[in-house]
Amino acid sequence: MCKHVLNAQVAVRSPCCKKWFDCADCHQEQETHPLLQRFEMIFACKKCKKCFRKDAQEFEEADEYCPHCDNHFIIPAKTPQAAISVESEDVRVDNRMLKDDRVKTEDMRTVFDPEPNVEKLG
Template identity: 70%
Template sequence: MCKHILNAQVSIRAPCCKQWYDCAECHGESQTHPLAKTAEMAFICKKCKKAFRKNMSEYEESDEYCPHCDNHYVIEAKTPQAIVGVEGEDARVDNRMLKDDRVKQSTNRSLFTINSDDLTDKVG
């Protein structure tokens, strides 16, 4: 599974080290040498698991499909994007993640304190 291209449809065979990779960046991370360029590339379709070769110097629009299962492997790559957000349920259903910023009223009410604003404690 490639971490650079989320929807990779084929694996490529590196002509320099003869190993299979999902993308050129995966080759660069695991090897110390650069990826060699060649006119003929070998692929493995991830849908039907069959290998095939394509001549890149004579590449046409019809070559964008696997010759065995017609899987369209030349598509726009989906790369992972960083997203900042809060993971959790709907706050209307589960509100444990919400903070209550309301100020609590003081509970030091007494019959002996005289407060001109609050005369409800006064007897008589």
């Protein structure tokens, strides 16, 4: 698991040491030599577990997908946004903070109800 790239879809084979890494930062942390850069890159899709090659000089929008399973492995980065919210317990466990706006319906009455006027049918 890569701690630098969230949801990494492919592993990249480094041309210098022939090992698989999720990103260049993972290679830098684990190896003592610098990453050798080449134009031809070898990927391994994490969805279908198949390897494929891509030329980095001629990289197009269609090259963002695995040729075997069409997994989109180039995902746009998302910048975290600040948000103000009310912190509470999980509402599925404790729902006292939520107001129920639903209209309460009357239960279906039957002939066997012990309420008054039940004997009147119709």
